[in-house]
Amino acid sequence: MIVSPIEHNNFSNILNITPMSTIQEKKDAFERLLNIMDDLREKCPWDRKQTMETLRHLTIEEVYELSDSILDRDTNETKKELGDILLHIVFYAKIASEQGQYDIAAVIHSLCEKLIHRHPHIYGDVVVQDDAEVSRNWEQLKLREGKTSVLQGVPVSLPALVKSMRIQEKARAAGFDWEKPEQVWAKVEEELNELHAEVKAGNARRTEDEFGDVLFALVNYARFIGVNPEDALERTNKKFIRRFQYIENAATQAGKKLNAMSLAEMDVFWEEAKRSESEV
Numbered sequence: 001m002i003v004s005p006i007e008h009n010n011f012s013n014i015l016n017i018t019p020m021s022t023i024q025e026k027k028d029a030f031e032r033l034l035n036i037m038d039d040l041r042e043k044c045p046w047d048r049k050q051t052m053e054t055l056r057h058l059t060i061e062e063v064y065e066l067s068d069s070i071l072d073r074d075t076n077e078t079k080k081e082l083g084d085i086l087l088h089i090v091f092y093a094k095i096a097s098e099q100g101q102y103d104i105a106a107v108i109h110s111l112c113e114k115l116i117h118r119h120p121h122i123y124g125d126v127v128v129q130d131d132a133e134v135s136r137n138w139e140q141l142k143l144r145e146g147k148t149s150v151l152q153g154v155p156v157s158l159p160a161l162v163k164s165m166r167i168q169e170k171a172r173a174a175g176f177d178w179e180k181p182e183q184v185w186a187k188v189e190e191e192l193n194e195l196h197a198e199v200k201a202g203n204a205r206r207t208e209d210e211f212g213d214v215l216f217a218l219v220n221y222a223r224f225i226g227v228n229p230e231d232a233l234e235r236t237n238k239k240f241i242r243r244f245q246y247i248e249n250a251a252t253q254a255g256k257k258l259n260a261m262s263l264a265e266m267d268v269f270w271e272e273a274k275r276s277e278s279e280v
Helices: 005-009 011-015 023-043 045-049 052-071 075-098 104-117 131-144 160-173 181-201 204-224 229-253 263-278
Strands: none
Touching: 023 045, 023 075, 052 075, 052 229, 075 104, 131 160, 160 204, 160 229, 181 204, 204 229, 229 263
16 A cells, blocks of 8 residues: 555554554554555665664653653644554564565564463463452463563663652562551661761761662552552652753843742742642
8 A cells, every 4th residue: 555645645644544443444444554654664775774773762762751751641643652662563573574584464463472471361261359469370380481580671771769669569460568557658768878977977878778678668669559659759859850941931020040048949940830730
């Protein structure tokens, strides 16, 4: 299916396609994307030049942009970012097919087989009681597939906060976890006391170790109270940026410079920013 220039230019209509597509419409849309990918790889100098290595950092960037759109609850932007990530998946598969390794069909079939194998409660005769049991079965199946540790699937390059959350989730799936939130909070308090002791002692290395323990314990507690620590911290980051920029704008309007203002003066604007948010 060759895409005409008219269809390419009709981008505004593409974005307004009803999300409730039929199976055939979904197949046609995916076929259209594959054909466009073939065109780009053959005719576009930039697309033709790309390798898996050159795309890698761009893919990571796209995932973070998707994350931003989800946190912002921007439905239209999320749709666009999902499209960008889908493009990258198709791009990698196209490069692999050119090298005689595999194609997009092999990628999809491999995924389907894995999903079927790891959901024996859907495609087999296994009975589960809840999602926790599904997670435990998932990790056990991975071990049978050749993994030597339930933690082996945690990517080394994950940001530390996200990595700690995934480590704890996988340990929980293996049955290694606290039982109650109160126990986890007691651990947070214990780690805080140890951190304070090392700070007072002036031991820089031990202080860093204990600070890491505090963060790890807080991530654990977040899990138990149903909070995603990565999302929570990013929302706080955005909130701080919003309020600090309010201070900058207010200072400019008042004919002042931040580096010439006292902390008390800046705090007045900070409180104004907080009140303006609560009024929305």
